[in-house]
Amino acid sequence: MIYFDNAATTKVNESVLSSYIEVSQKLFGNPSSLHELGEMTTGLLNQSRKQIASLLNVEPAEVFFTSGGTEGDNWAIKGTAFEKRAFGKHIITSSIEHPAVLKTMEQLELLGWEVTYLPINEEGKVNPAELKDALREDTVLVSIMAINNETGSIQPLKEIGKILEDYPAIHFHVDAVQSVGLLDLELGQSRIDLAVFSGHKFNAPKGTGFIYIKKGRQLMPLINGGGQESGRRSGTENVPGVAAMAKAFRLATENSQDKQVKLTQLKEALTCYLEEKEKVTLFSPESASPHVLCFGIQNIRGEIVVHALEKEGIYVSTTSACSSKRKDKGQSITGMGYTKKEAETAVRISLSMQNTREEIEQFKTVFDKIYEQLKEIN
Structure with a gap:
């Protein structure tokens, strides 16, 4: 099996899984309990928080554990909207955000908030000048992703942050x-809240997941209950998951430069190969993240290619795993100027450090066969 769908999810690292099992078996106490086992579990929770904070160069009190990206995005957006509703009900985001963001924005619109959706250019990026023009007195939140999950486009966060320095209340x-491991957000020194x-x-x-909340920024809690996570995210903590995640985060951020070099080399090998195919269109811009390559075969729907590769033991995706089964997929591609028909051909390869050059060569052999078969249909 060749797994090229790492932007959708990654395989759990074996040592990380071992840590999860060990903690589950030995430190199974509730961190809120007063007895020794509860105290030991609390200690591991605090240790994990400190480790993640250290790797991010932020304070431990600025790291809060969640169930993953969807909860985190919902909390950041709704928590801001509800907390700051007396100061304004205007939010700015991009048209290519993950569904966890876009669907949350849609819900807020139904509740009376106004959302400005910024377009992207041919490189899949928002224009900071357009963002600045969209700012209003009643703007309370700007929400822009770091790396697009469909095309790999990297957003100009530093430029946006510089603009927002003049708007400290947003x-x-x-x-x-x-x-993670691909882009240093420099949270300790950045304008990101x-x-x-x-x-x-x-x-x-x-x-498992976590959210960084800059000191002094207030979010209304989404989950109320026993007051865990300093009263901001209630619910008994998933201590084995947190400990395993902290270890995985350390492993993912170590030697990040070496990681980027390897992924760049793998992606370049794929890019050079696909560029030679007359009927292939490359959607990912040259400046995209090294772990994502999005392409399509003209007039061939992406799911056809996905299933053809799957039969050969190669796993890829169409676009976002969270939108691949919906009819409104491909917004990151149409936003770059491609037609809806072209976007429907999209196939996404997403790489990890576990992938090898040998797998790339095997993919080429398999894709040659599939390409020739589909070219006749084309």
Whole structure:
């Protein structure tokens, strides 16, 4: 099997899984309990928080554990909207955000908030000047993703942050789910107020995640109850998941330069190969993240290619795993100027450090066969 769908989810690292099992068996106490086992579990929870904070160069009190990216994005957006509703009901985002963001925006619109959706250019990026023009006195939140999950386009976060320095009351939220080990957000020195991460995107168990909330920024809690996470996110903590995620985060951020070099080399090998195919269109811009390559075969729907590769033991995706089964997929591609018909051909390869050059060569052999078969249909 060749797994090229790492932007959708990653395989749990074996040592990370071992940590999860060990903690589940030995430190199974509730962190809220007063007895020794509860105290030991609390200690591990705090240790995990400190480790993640250290790797992000932020304070431990700025890291809060969640169930993943969807919860984190919902909390950042709704928590800001509800907390700051007395100061304004205008939000700015992009047209190519993850469904966790876009669907949340749609819900807020039904509740009376106004949302400005910024377009993207041919490189899949928002224009900071257009964002600045969209700012209003009643703007309370700007939400822009770090790396697009469909095309790999990297958004100009520093430029946006510089603009927002003149608007200190506005929350700046970043969906950073695809960025771990690939993009240093420099949270400790940046204008970013809220950054969301998901464990299963960096070889940790599913159902784990965390959000960075800059000190002094207030979010209304979405989950109320026993007052866990300093009263901001209630619910008994998933300590085995948190400990495993902290370990996975450390492994994912170590030697990030080496990681980027390897992924760039793998992606370049694929890019050079696909560029030679007359009927192939490359959707990912040259400046995209090294782990994502989006392309399509002219007049061939993406799912046809996905299933043809699957029969040969190669797993890829169409676009976002969270929108691949919906009819409104491909917005990141149409936003770059391609037609809806072209967007329907999209296939996404997303790489990880577990992928090899040998797998790339095997993919070429298989794709040659599929390409020739589909070219006759074409």
